[in-house]
Amino acid sequence: MNKPTLLLLLCLSLTAAFPKSRRLNEHAKRKLEESTVDISGTWKPIRIKFEYVTDADLQTKEFLNQIFSICGTFLSKHLLIRRSSDKIQLTQDAPAQFKEFFEMSTDMLSVQHDADLVFFVNTMNDSNDSTLAFCAPVIFDDKTKRPIFGAIGWNMAYSQVSTLTNAGFEAQLATAVHEIIHGLGFVEDLFNQFYDSATGEVYPDGGMIEEDDVVKIITPRVLAFARKHFACDDISGVPMEQEGGDGTAGSHWERTLFYNEMMTGNDMVSDFVLTDFTFQLLQDTGYYRLADYKPDILTWGEGEGCNFYDSMCESDFSEFCSDEGSVGCAITHNGIGVCSSDDLSNSCKYYQIDPNLDCRNANSAGYSDNAATFQDFGYHSMCVIGGFSASSGTPQKFSCYKYSCDGTFTITVNGKSIDCSNGGEKTLEGLSGSITCPENYKQFCENADECPNQCNKRGFCMKGQCTCYGNYYGSGCEQENCTKVRKGTECVDSCPTGYYLNEVVNYCIGCPGYCASCSSYNACTQCQDGYELREGFCDLLSSSSYSSHLEILILLSIVLFS
């Protein structure tokens, strides 16, 4: 096993103040660079284990156990690794490597862990420190270079455990998933160590470049996906955050281009999305491949073209606002916000959701006249321009109302449905005020990613689907005690044809990501359109090669029919 003395700490920070972090030392870097990768293993679901080394009280430990169990279940369901050995064990010099995080007793060295990755979780309780949590990969596997031991620090000062609402719990979970993804290898110092899992070779031009102090990812899947997402074939490197200082800059997606992606660099009031930017980067590490998954979609910048990518708020895109302090619906429609910039947004302004006006949070305080203006907060609610009131109130300029994307697009106010499928301004009989139907409702509905009651503190929500921990199941993990196997939201006797049991989490899963037919969860035989089959998995064709295929087809058909 490789033995770097210490890696950098990757933090999700609350506000502007960022803690110092260390970089991978030169010795560790060289060791990683010199070792060759063994690509002989088959892909199996990752088993992640959390060891609590904190002396915190029982309630705190139970809370941590709950969030990390959910994270572990979610990642085991989706991520596959090449397993070098069934058990992993720390080496004699581990106490020195973990010294900065906690005092490791020598007893811990004799433990054999039934896991592929173990995180030691410690806590702090410091409201003067803006760090919510940090995570670092510490020890790496000799054969695959993959992290196998890591450290997590959690600041309890920002986890009001006894009063957490479902939305509050979901925000804590997003922090936990964010940190663990750093622990999986999403760190600047490893980008140049990433390798092609099909060959074991590092990428010919490396994993990143640095241009004008901006770190840009140049690994193939991330590049291909960025070109597709932004609809810009000219993208030659995907920018990471350059603000926020050490520990934030370089190791997170740039806020101005990625807004609420879960791997952006600080916390925000919003529904974080876990998108293919992060999943493709995880696959580009060489350490991971993806089983069946449906990522969240980033609305921000979707299909906006090279101009968005190049000039961001200097051009007139609806993602940004210009009138500082003005009020409006957030681009994702999930809350009412104030136009302002944040510490990572390169001075670009957007509608930052007011914590009291987060439409998705059933416990939002809302306005003082919620009842008179029929505000409705919860996972099924969205921000709409305009509002209604009974005779006793004044309509709000922006409101949270219930919506449905089921067939038609409807907004529901005070029990009455308004068909908003064809846009326009709408009034309701007997009420004063009006609403303007959202223009881009199709994009909004296609990207809808909320889960019932945010999975009731029992699961992690991605693209509207809860992955539940323990034996929970159901669309919001509300059902208990599945003693058989789980498939989607159901508890079933056994996995049906076309599904394969992931024994680590007791879920039936289908073919790998973007695969059309397969013989197992790790063996695709045919990919969906636009994806290329490589070693049993599907990779996005880079848009330029995809469009040149199309050109060839078009040329051929012209020749054939002329």
Ligand SMILES: *[C@@H]1O[C@H](CO)[C@@H](O)[C@H](O)[C@H]1NC(C)=O
């Ligand atoms: C953290 O510190 C605060 C204030 O000192 C205290 O009230 C709270 O109980 C502590 N939380 C934990 C989990 O120890």
Ligand SMILES: *[C@@H]1O[C@H](CO)[C@@H](O)[C@H](O)[C@H]1NC(C)=O
């Ligand atoms: C936070 O800082 C204040 C002022 O410096 C100090 O009085 C307080 O004890 C600190 N709190 C913690 C938890 O360290």
Ligand SMILES: *[C@@H]1O[C@H](CO)[C@@H](O)[C@H](O)[C@H]1NC(C)=O
């Ligand atoms: C699930 O199992 C637990 C423990 O055996 C039990 O207390 C609980 O009532 C069960 N719940 C349901 C819905 O069967």
